[in-house]
Amino acid sequence: MLKGFTRRFKALEVVTEEELDAIHRGALDVLETTGVRVEHDRALKLFAKNDCQVDFEEKRVRIPPWLVEDCLRKCPSSYLAKARDPKYDLRIGGNTFYFLQGMGMRYVDLDTWETRPATIKEHREAMIVADALENMHFAGAYEFYMDRAGIPSCMVMLENLASGLRYSGKAEHMGYSLDCEKFAIKMAKELGINLQGELGMATPLTFYKEVVDATFSFAEAGFPLSPATVFTLGAEGPATLAAATVLADAGMMAHIVMGQLIKPGIGISIQHGIKPMDMKRGTPRYGAVSKGLTTVMVNQLLRRYAIPSFSTAGFTSNSKKIDFQCGFEKATGTLVSALSGGNMHVFHGGSAVELFYSPILSILDDDIAGWIGHFLEGVVVNDERLAINLINEVGPIPGHYLNREHTRKWWKEEQFIPKATDREVYPVWIKTGKKDAIDHAKERMEEILATHKPKPLTSGEEQIIEDVLKEAREYYRKKGLITDEEWAVYMKTLESN
Amino acid sequence: METEILENLKKAVVAYDCEGAASWARKAVEEKVDPVKALGALTEAIRQVGDGYEKEELWLPDLVGAAESMQSATPILNEAIKRAGGKKQSLGTVVAGAVFGDIHSIGITMVSTLLTAAGFEVHMLGVNISAEQFTEAIREYEADILAMSALLTMTAPEQKRVIDFLKKEGIRDKVKIMVGGGSINADFAKAIGADGYDPTAPGAVSLARKLTGKGG
Numbered sequence A: 001m002l003k004g005f006t007r008r009f010k011a012l013e014v015v016t017e018e019e020l021d022a023i024h025r026g027a028l029d030v031l032e033t034t035g036v037r038v039e040h041d042r043a044l045k046l047f048a049k050n051d052c053q054v055d056f057e058e059k060r061v062r063i064p065p066w067l068v069e070d071c072l073r074k075c076p077s078s079y080l081a082k083a084r085d086p087k088y089d090l091r092i093g094g095n096t097f098y099f100l101q102g103m104g105m106r107y108v109d110l111d112t113w114e115t116r117p118a119t120i121k122e123h124r125e126a127m128i129v130a131d132a133l134e135n136m137h138f139a140g141a142y143e144f145y146m147d148r149a150g151i152p153s154c155m156v157m158l159e160n161l162a163s164g165l166r167y168s169g170k171a172e173h174m175g176y177s178l179d180c181e182k183f184a185i186k187m188a189k190e191l192g193i194n195l196q197g198e199l200g201m202a203t204p205l206t207f208y209k210e211v212v213d214a215t216f217s218f219a220e221a222g223f224p225l226s227p228a229t230v231f232t233l234g235a236e237g238p239a240t241l242a243a244a245t246v247l248a249d250a251g252m253m254a255h256i257v258m259g260q261l262i263k264p265g266i267g268i269s270i271q272h273g274i275k276p277m278d279m280k281r282g283t284p285r286y287g288a289v290s291k292g293l294t295t296v297m298v299n300q301l302l303r304r305y306a307i308p309s310f311s312t313a314g315f316t317s318n319s320k321k322i323d324f325q326c327g328f329e330k331a332t333g334t335l336v337s338a339l340s341g342g343n344m345h346v347f348h349g350g351s352a353v354e355l356f357y358s359p360i361l362s363i364l365d366d367d368i369a370g371w372i373g374h375f376l377e378g379v380v381v382n383d384e385r386l387a388i389n390l391i392n393e394v395g396p397i398p399g400h401y402l403n404r405e406h407t408r409k410w411w412k413e414e415q416f417i418p419k420a421t422d423r424e425v426y427p428v429w430i431k432t433g434k435k436d437a438i439d440h441a442k443e444r445m446e447e448i449l450a451t452h453k454p455k456p457l458t459s460g461e462e463q464i465i466e467d468v469l470k471e472a473r474e475y476y477r478k479k480g481l482i483t484d485e486e487w488a489v490y491m492k493t494l495e496s497n
Numbered sequence B: 001m002e003t004e005i006l007e008n009l010k011k012a013v014v015a016y017d018c019e020g021a022a023s024w025a026r027k028a029v030e031e032k033v034d035p036v037k038a039l040g041a042l043t044e045a046i047r048q049v050g051d052g053y054e055k056e057e058l059w060l061p062d063l064v065g066a067a068e069s070m071q072s073a074t075p076i077l078n079e080a081i082k083r084a085g086g087k088k089q090s091l092g093t094v095v096a097g098a099v100f101g102d103i104h105s106i107g108i109t110m111v112s113t114l115l116t117a118a119g120f121e122v123h124m125l126g127v128n129i130s131a132e133q134f135t136e137a138i139r140e141y142e143a144d145i146l147a148m149s150a151l152l153t154m155t156a157p158e159q160k161r162v163i164d165f166l167k168k169e170g171i172r173d174k175v176k177i178m179v180g181g182g183s184i185n186a187d188f189a190k191a192i193g194a195d196g197y198d199p200t201a202p203g204a205v206s207l208a209r210k211l212t213g214k215g216g
Helices: A017-033 A041-049 A065-074 A120-132 A153-167 A180-191 A209-220 A241-262 A289-305 A324-339 A359-377 A388-394 A405-414 A426-431 A437-451 A459-478 A484-495 B002-014 B018-030 B035-054 B060-083 B106-118 B131-141 B157-168 B186-191 B201-211
Strands: A036-038 A053-055 A060-062 A078-081 A090-093 A096-101 A106-108 A172-174 A195-200 A225-233 A270-278 A309-311 A344-348 B093-098 B121-124 B145-149 B176-180
Touching: A017 A060, A017 A065, A017 A241, A017 A289, A036 A041, A036 A241, A041 A053, A041 A209, A041 A241, A065 A241, A090 A096, A096 A359, A120 A153, A120 A359, A120 A437, A153 A172, A153 A180, A153 A459, A153 B157, A172 A180, A180 A195, A180 A209, A180 A459, A195 A209, A209 A225, A209 A241, A225 A241, A225 A289, A241 A270, A241 A289, A270 A289, A289 A309, A289 A324, A309 A324, A324 A344, A324 A359, A344 A359, A359 A437, B002 B018, B002 B035, B002 B060, B018 B035, B018 B060, B035 B060, B060 B106, B093 B106, B093 B131, B106 B121, B106 B145, B106 B176, B106 B201, B121 B131, B131 B145, B131 B157, B145 B157, B145 B201, B157 B176, B176 B201
Parallel strands: A096 A344, A172 A195, A195 A225, A225 A270, A270 A309, A309 A344, B093 B121, B093 B145, B145 B176
Antiparallel strands: A036 A060, A053 A060, A078 A090
């Protein structure tokens, strides 16, 4: 079991208990009065059977408050993410905080900052780096480098997942598209792991067929669910932070009801990210202060419900480079989420909204993750660490602490030392080529690739992965989703790696 | 009377007043004001809002509010033009939607609204639209432009699948394709064979004008 970080002090709050009550009551009112649109006959019948008011023609489900609160109580306060390597299993919930691998569609060239489709080798190397980073606890192989050279789009998520399982032993999560989740679930079950299901509802208040299908698939497999309530203020959601939180609460509670009706007691975490829209460009503004505030509000709600929180504040930046803006936008959002009781945080490696993923950035982000994690661990106050006798012994100057056993014993434990920041003194920095954090991260990546060995798959495990991939390839070929031309390129791409 | 009606049409658009715009459009028809002239008043008002947007005095909610108020008046005036034997005024026909697997509607909704206000005839198919549905709509409406969006990294590659499907159906060259979405860029658009990409909704209007040869 991977420990992650533990928050050892009271969580940050930005609204009072009374204000939180008002948000919760408001969301119950929305669910009972307006309800949600659910484009899925099986789910509509399930809601109707459980005392919801269902308009089958309008596909509208109005959910009574008692059922919502009953389903909130059915959610376990924690659940297990089962990794391929058991030392990386995660217990998600309570005061524990884990960092997840981030996302980004393409590979980025660090000299030109231009992007292109990623190769098999680049995905593999990014996964080896992910396996090596000590502050990245949860891998997310499926959702970075979705633009893959030579791989048909219908197979990308599965090929990415397979690459993740081959080159990292860490826990994985999985999205859904064109039935790929069914193959992923089969692969995971045969490997004896689970995959947290990433489920995106549409805001406002709408569940399309595919997300409900995927909710059934993951829940029936007994895999934890992670419904997402992610939207922009003043566009998909209301402009005020209070109203947006009501809408988010209504959406996530509707998905919780659905999950608990399908499989009572299923583990659920809520993925959330409410951010403002750039009212000039119509694009989301990551790293905005209002995203920090809504993150804290939703974390407050989830702590009240004792349901794990999966925050996306700071998961990316609007910056197109690895630069000051990127670090600032990613770090501030993540920090407030961690301080306010988030349990999981998608973080490492992604920027330019969701355009690129970079293993170099993941190495730099690992230092931010370490900083935040060590902050969460807080301060230990006991006799040995108070060291009153020592302070009395050393006394005023010329006394100092460098020569003390207490210093030798404790300094490493009480300090966090980032691995890729520039800490050099100026003259040496000049002499050694003026290296910055990106240079240090590049060196660390080379070192990781030369030395780090993820736990290898057994031949049986490799066979399971290859068999499921083969089945999926045939399925998509039969469905006409891989043309002959694409197939030829695909096979050549696989052979050349 | 005509001056009063034209002024009130303009006022309704700049005040984001859908009911007022529709009501003054009906009044224009009743009072036999030239509907082309009335449409011209609406266009002048939306241009005024567009100028404010360019100067950063007005913002997207203002642009969308004005566009929607214009949209509530234009069908009434277009109907009057048609009854009088004239031809409906349009810069071109657009089929729009978010690709299969993508349920994010706000971007493509903004693009559709602004394209309509600019004078395009837009058929917004909604979200989660398959390659087959796009193809059918392009044929049915004889579209000049296909506008596709995909917000997510996992759905952006679906845009390529739509383009490939259009090639297979033999209609790729009959339509200009513009793509957008948070996780893509111009390189990606080029690589999948689209004709254009713009990261913003107002930019998409200029792009559509350019693709149809109606100015950028």
